Amino acid sequence: MTDLKNSTTPTSVFTDKQDPVSNRQSTAKKSTSEKLGLDNPAFWYSGGFLAAFVCLALIDGELLSSMVNTGFNWAVKVCGPYWQVLLLMTFLIGIALAVGRTGRVVLGGIEKPEMDSFRWMAIIFCTLLAGGGVFWAAAEPIAHFVSPPPLFGAQESPQQIAVNALSQSFMHWGFLAWAIVGSLTSIVIMHLHYDKGLPLKPRTLLYPVLGDRALKGHTGALIDACCIIAVAAGTIGPIGFLGLQVSYALNALFDLPDGFTTQFIIILFAITLYTISALSGLHRGMQMLSRYNVILASALMIYILVFGPTNFIVNGYIQGVGSMLDNFIPMATFRADEGWLSWWTVFFWGWFLGYGPMMAIFIARISRGRSIRRLITTISVIAPLVTCFWFTIVGGSGLAFEIAQPGSVSGAFEGFNLPGALLAVTMQLPFPIVISILFLILTTIFIVTTGDSMTYTISVVISGETEPNPIIRTFWGVMMGVTALVLISLGSGGISALQSFIVITAVPVSLILLPSLWNAPQIASKMADDQGL
Template sequence: MKTSQNKSTANHTVFAVSIAVSALVVLWGAIDPNGFGSVTTQLFNAVVSDMSWFFLLTANIFLVFVIYLGASRYGRIKLGKDRDRPEFGRMSWFAMMFQAGMGPAIIFWGLAEPLSHYVDVPFGMAPPGTDEAAGISIQYSFFHWALHPWAIYAVAGLAVAYFTHRKNEKGLLSAIFRPLIGDKVDGPLGKAIDVLAVLAVVFGIAVALGQAGLQMTAGLGETFGLPTGIVVQLIVLALTTAAFMGSATTRIEHGIKWLSNISMLIAPILLIFYFVVGPSITQINAFTEGVGDYLSNILPMSFRLDAFSPDNGWMGSWTVFYWSWWIAWAPYVGLFMARISRGRTIREFVAATVLVPSVVSMIWIAVFGGAALQLARSGLAGDIAQTVKESPAAGMFVFIQEYPLPLLMSVITLIVLWVFFVAGADAGTVVLGELSTGGRPNPKTWVRLLWGLLLAGVAAVLLVSGGLGGLQKASVLTGTPFAIILVGICWAFYKTLREEHGPAAQERLADSSGTAPDAVPDGVRQDVAVAASETRTEGA
């Protein structure tokens, strides 16, 4: 009884502390937006100046780690019991993971980023507005949207899925640290990890919501001539918040699943349409050449900092921003991926969360970014690159005006944005509810609704205090402490795999069963691991 009460108290502590901190941020930003923006700017500059190396190194560690797991003997391990079967079909499974991992962000930046790099070339590698600049812009866009971000998500997703579905731990990031710190995960240290995870999720999703609000407002302005100021941005945010809170009252098998399936049906329509009416050969060439440039230069790009250059503004605005944003999103996307991946193997999980989404992201960038760069090079759309660099949120809709059926395609784009927006935020309330209430897989509706309101509040504060720049700064700041936690997750997860499925574990099981090590089935290893886990629990 005492243990149960202690755990209940700890769960209440995580919920109360994370709610209080989130509410204080909203209150501070609402009362003093200028002061809030000034403080975040100072902290952002310090992080970019002193810790860019840390983000690059950790992102590389995560990529190598998940590729190793997928390709090694550990890839055969199932995320669940041997008898478990996947809960969702492959299409629905992938759709939910992709919208959680990228959602409206790929629509926002898939076109705007190549055009931005075309006029502000990374590290000054080529003269702006040249053919070489166009190639580099596709190369770096692939770098920011392909393997690294998905590997960051996969680290958290794999570890949580293994510990919850196979070892019967609660869906909390702190539980993964049990192999390292033992029962301290049930005390203040574990609660601190969970609180940091909650705050990373809050700010990571708030950044995405703010960007989606900016883009939807810009789209309404370009399409229907509506005003695009902060008041309209907040109205769009409020209306969409009402929609995803309505979806939050349904089960994940209904609301999020159907919204994700709808988005994955509509998005290909946009992709196919602009491939058909766009410069198809240029788009194919951009994809082919871009993949080659990306893969042949991935190592130098992954470590480049321009160490002796006093100006690292480009790194802060792009690579450091992206890596920190993906890291801040990792607990959200990872827990959601884990929630829907029972019954999949580690190898299958890595393929579906790293390799396939990377290819889809590159195809999207090649089609839209390639067509937009062709417009910029031809001059038919005026100085579209400079226009989009100054207003990235309007990029997609400025582009649409240059092709057939602009009104219809703008409306379709607004719809898919809205669906991505609602589904992503809905999934966010599930994860926040689970993290803040002790790992409950189906948090109560009022908990999800409360988190929905706070998400909208934080997004609104970030918009008011700094617009797009404020969103980027918040992402970098919240991603910094959580990067350290992700490194610990890699260590704890690998330690567990080695102990339960490594050569030594196989030899022990072979000795006890009288069979060769390679002949020991996964089910036997799992039974021993579960028994050991239960023994530790009873002893505690």
């Protein structure tokens, strides 16, 4: 294992501390294929694999579904316990680093943050929560209300069933989910990139274990490719679901045709938005979209809190968070019903794990100058608590409406209809059409910001540059959107196969994340010594 305390910067690796003129000259000397990343094997591994996936879906969808289902069942059975322990330990170790002397360590090699706090947090919220948090916020609580999680058992009181439903939803979208996508891994990436000059790529996470082998040749390319495939699959799925969900909502609200043509137009619009935003860079399109979306989400939360079931929302949040904290370890380590776990907890853990390395790179890119304490508390504590409140605002309102009028939300949700659950909630609020449209806009921008950030991050990994060539950004943005279009043209089964495939991709990615459990504390301690803390 490479000694982090004595490691030196490889001479062949770009370092931010070089003279900017030299950097521009070096970039200028690159050939067109190098600028586009065509000479990077990771491009061909990841692009080729995704192309093969789509081709097989077009040629023999049943064979693809059979293969994916077999892989999915194996992944959740074999890796489920490991993933549960990995997420729990990631959160606990991160909190320990934030509380101790290492919390004052400043990351990124600069004293002051490059980005103000509001914009920084807005980008983090919009990128990590994404559109999934809108539809799942309405759907998951009602799903757990209709079919209570096995840990809680049968309850007679509808109020207690509702609290348990919120508590389980909080577990899936709370502390552990947020911690795995950008806490310990961000510390490792930021130190090795900004202080040691290693590339801003997933392979850098394994440098402390594999040394130079992780940075060069096909080993490094395969590491990057696994992470690109995982995050592309995790982004393509929501893009496809956006088309399906908005099309459904437009049909329900305005009687527009709910078919592939409508879905095609919606996804084409989303592709255009997030590709333009990615081309404009971190400090323009992405910041603007994130800022306005946070304002819109905040306005909707306040509106529902005031004009919705206020008392239920306040009580549900307080009691739901309390119940989650009281049952935190039992919920995180629950193994009594593997069938339920594979459909819920382990599925979500696989989805979030797939985002881990690439989100760490993205967070490292926007978080220079911030302390470990600020990074960990924002990502692993503040953001989850805000997410839980969002789930209470949307899903809690749905539970209140369901208790008051049984079937008013569960009926629309029947058949696991996620957009149906959301519309059932918004249509029971004052000015239902306006609120429903605003939620559709909110979801669309959430998906756009995720597509934007992942397009940018994949391009950074492939090209090796912090400001990738516009052509490569456009390619990955369009490629993910076109893949989503192809899969939804095959029916909901195409997207469902991709959603299950996301869990399979989490298997290799979770092994890439594992060393951060001990590397992040070692790095944080070494940096604390260096900074005289």
